[in-house]
Every structure is written in C-alpha cells, then in structure tokens.
Amino acid sequence: MDGLDGPRFGPKDGDAPDALVVLVHGFGADGNDLIDLGAMWAEAVPRALFVAPHAPQPCDGIPYGRQWFPLWDRSPMQLEAGVEAAAATLGRFVAQEAARLVLSPGRVALMGFSQGAMTVLEAGLRGAVPDPACILAYSGGMIGADRLAERIRGQPPVLLVHGEADEVVPVAATRMAESALIDAGVPVRALYRPGLGHGLDEVGLAAGAEVLRRMLSPT
Template sequence: MKYAINHEFVSISSQTATHRIILMHGWGADSDDLLTFGKEMTEKINLDFEVISLRAPGLHPSGQGRQWYGLYPHDWNGAEVEVNKLLVTLKKFDTDQIPLTKTILLGFSQGAAMAIDAGFQLDFGLIVACSGYPHPNWTLGEKFSPLIISHGLFDDVVPIDASRNIYEQVKCKSSKFCELIEFDGFHQIDSNLINFISSNISNIF
C-alpha cells in the first residue's frame, strides 16, 4: 500500500493486515533500527499486523543516523514544527482498512517524546513510550489513548522521572489503560516489554 506522507519509512507490509504498528526511532538511529523489534512484537501478538518504521527527517550532527530535531542545544521550536508534520503523516495512516484505533504507536527516546506529543492529539489503539520524555510545552488535551510507558531505573541519558511525570499526568486524567513499567536497565527497551504488551492486548484492542 502506498502512503502520501511527510516521512520516509521502511515497512513489513501485509495485504490482509487488520492492525498496524508505527515505530519511531531514537536520536542518532534510523528507520531500520526498530524494525526487528516490531517484527518480534507482531509475531508474539495473535493479530495480523503491518509494521511501519518512520525515518526522522533530520541528519544527526555526527553525520550518522537521523534526528527528529536538534538536541544539543535543544531546539524546542523545531520540535513543535516536527510534531505538526508528524501529525499530518499519522493522519494519513488512518484508513478504513486500518484506523488509528487499531494502530500501536511506539517510540524510543526522542521518538517516544514525539509519539507522546503527537499521539495524544489523535485516537490510537495504544501508545508505547520507551525511555521517553515530555516536550517542555506538552500538555494533555481531550484525547486519551491507552498508554504503556517503559523506562530503565538506571537510565543515564533520560532520567526515569521524565516518564514518571508523563504517567502521573495521564493517569490523573484518563480512564484508559495506563501502565508504567520500571525495569532494571539503562537507556534501552525492556526485554520483557513485548510479553507485557501481548499479555495485555486483549484489554486494549
């Protein structure tokens, strides 16, 4: 299937897919970074998934990998611009065959910050934020998607309090499924996350 969107992406497509997962990589990675993770997740969950892994638009300062916006120094104005572009892209994935309500939006680190900001302006089946943080001007609106947050206790890149902050804000206002997983790890995706999502998917979709 072709999508006229703002972002390049790699995919594992399925003509019979009833659900979709959209992946957003971290600062300095690229669109193929989370593809294996997405494939493993869809194999664990007993649903027919299409996997889309978006590519951040900017080149990382090192010349290797990509960035959603500049981080050192932090370009928060640029972040807002990119969130708006991302919203356009995500809305294009809201199709009759696979609506956003049957879509998982998963981001890691900077990708998680983008997923939280844009995702809570739309109606997703599930948002998964791994080792993420809220943008400074992020505020909750009227839309609430089910949410799973995962963060390593010893993360020395993004402090775990960033995820705790997101969790507390959402938990106070949303009646939807909302969980915070704190695990013994650093700036990484929890190895048990796929099992947790698959065991709770019936409570979400």
C-alpha cells in the same frame, strides 16, 4: 508524506492489514533500528503492518543518523516547538498510511523509543494522531508534561517503560510523565526496570506485545 518512509514488516499471516503499528526511533538512529520489533510483536498481532519511518531531519553531530527535532537548544520553549512540529509531521504520515490501508484511527498504535517516545506521546495525546488505539513509550518522557491537562485532545491507553539505570534520559522523565497522565485521566501503566540502561528488555517488550494484543485484536 513530508518525505517520511522507512522499513516495513508484515502482516505476518499474509492477509491484508487490519491494523497499523508505527515504530518511532530515537535521536541519531533511523527506522532500521526498530523494525525488528515487528517480527517479534507480530506474534501478538499477526494481521498488523509495522512501519518504522526515518525521521525527517539529519541528526546534529551524527552524519548518518536522523532526528525528529533538534536538541542543540534544550530550553523548554524550543523543545516544545520541536516536538510539536515533529508530531505534526508524524501525524500526516500516519494519516496517509491509514488512509492507504483503509484503517480507522482506532486501528493505529504508536510506539516510540527515547526521542521517539517523546514524539509519539505528543502526537497521540495532543491530536496530531487522533484517537490511536494505544501509545507505547520507552526510555523517553513527555515534553511539556506540566501543561498536558490544558492541551490534551485524547486519552488512549499508555504504556511507559524506563530503565532505572538510564544514563541518557533520566528515569525521572517518565515518572513525571506518569504523574501528568494520571492527573489528566489517561489510563497508564508504568514499568520501571531495575538495572536497565537506555535500551529495551524482554519484560518491557512483552508488556508492549500484550498491550498491542489487547488493543488491536480483531473485533
């Protein structure tokens, strides 16, 4: 599994999982940073298993953090190569987890924060994770957004959430992603949160819970 693993939560109701929600952390964090969302969102999808894998690489400059791809060179070519490799690694992990749980691709949801948001958008739209139920991308953006239309492999519904006061990833990154998704025919909802910095808030998390409930409710 490319060495990927991380904390897990659920299913809340104790039954066998009927859905998988993969929580993808940001630069310098690890899976423990997001797994508490499982307990919160389990109210919406009580039969889902939540998994928050640790990124595969040690983090540049942060001894105990992890990264999905390096940021020392932020040229477009290097960033695109980095996020593509990260998406492929995540895709293999998701495929193995789904096979272990005997779940179809449509029973898998992807969520990411910051660098994790960039990774899940790449993975879920460009085929590394084929046909996910939905993508939830918080405080991130899309690397290579200007080339989405020529590389897109699927059109899962996408929720974008970004704080307008984000001091780490400018909100313009999500506005650009929203525009690219619309142009590519992807169903997208974007929430821009006044006064929110680089983080999550109750409104954005409630919106994510509603998307999970709608897309992963038992058929």
